[in-house]
Amino acid sequence: MAEQGETVLEARDLACLRGERVVFAGLSFTIPAGAALLLTGANGAGKSTLLRMLAGLLRPAEGAVVWSGTDIAADPPAHAARLRYLSHQDALKPALTVAENLAFFAGLWGGAVGSALEAVALGGLAELPARVLSSGQKRRLALARLALAPAPLWLLDEPTTGLDAASVERLGPLLEAHRAAGGIVVAATHIPLPLPDARELRL
Ligand SMILES: Nc1ncnc2c1ncn2[C@@H]1O[C@H](COP(=O)(O)OP(=O)(O)OP(=O)(O)O)[C@@H](O)[C@H]1O
Secondary structure (H helix, E strand, O other): OOOOOOOEEEEEEEEEEEEEEEEEEEEEEEEEOOEEEEEEOOOOHHHHHHHHOOOOOOOOOOEEEEEEOHHHOOOHHHHHEEEEOOOOOOOOOOOOEEHHHHHHHHHOOOHHHHHHHOOOHHHHHOEEEEEHOOOHHHHHHHHHHOOOOOOOEEEEEEOOOOOOHHHHHHHHHHHHHHHOOOOOEEEEEOOOOOOOOEEEOOO
16 A cells, blocks of 8 residues: 555556446556556456546546545545546547647646647647548647646557557657656557556456
């Protein structure tokens, strides 16, 4: 169990019910600062559900999600402020340009739009409306949010969906810098990610 104040994400005996069905139960793990956990398993195993629970968007039927010794349910806004959650949906406004989409999040979190777009090689498309982007480019624009401003917890649901090989590779330095600064990553994936030394939890 973590000491108060030490940066660590813990799942304590988590259970998730959907209708009558137990998606998972008795799930416990600890992820210290700088570490990564890969969630793997078949379609429907509960990877996205667990990420939503870690994000505080879904209440556990049993158990708790604990950040640095405190149940996240005790202060949901504080938990929301410390995380970046990348879901299946890219959450873009189609009528806004690429730069404007990112500027919305920069308004919330701070950070420089130009360098975040460069981190995902979208600098050249900054003035295009998001609706004309290809699906891989949309995913890269969603990923650019990670490069805007630091947050200690990244929850990534299949971050590489639709990405070409060069874009997957570009994700490596982003993840590495986050972890080197003590950040934690939990990522659901069906393919290998550039996350050396990540632990795997097969659901
Ligand atoms: N809102 C909901 N109501 C009822 N059941 C749900 C709901 N959301 C998810 N489920 C069920 O929970 C289970 C886990 O779904 P989840 O999306 O977490 O799986 P996953 O491991 O992320 O799958 P995939 O690899 O296909 O993305 C599935 O059986 C799904 O049908």
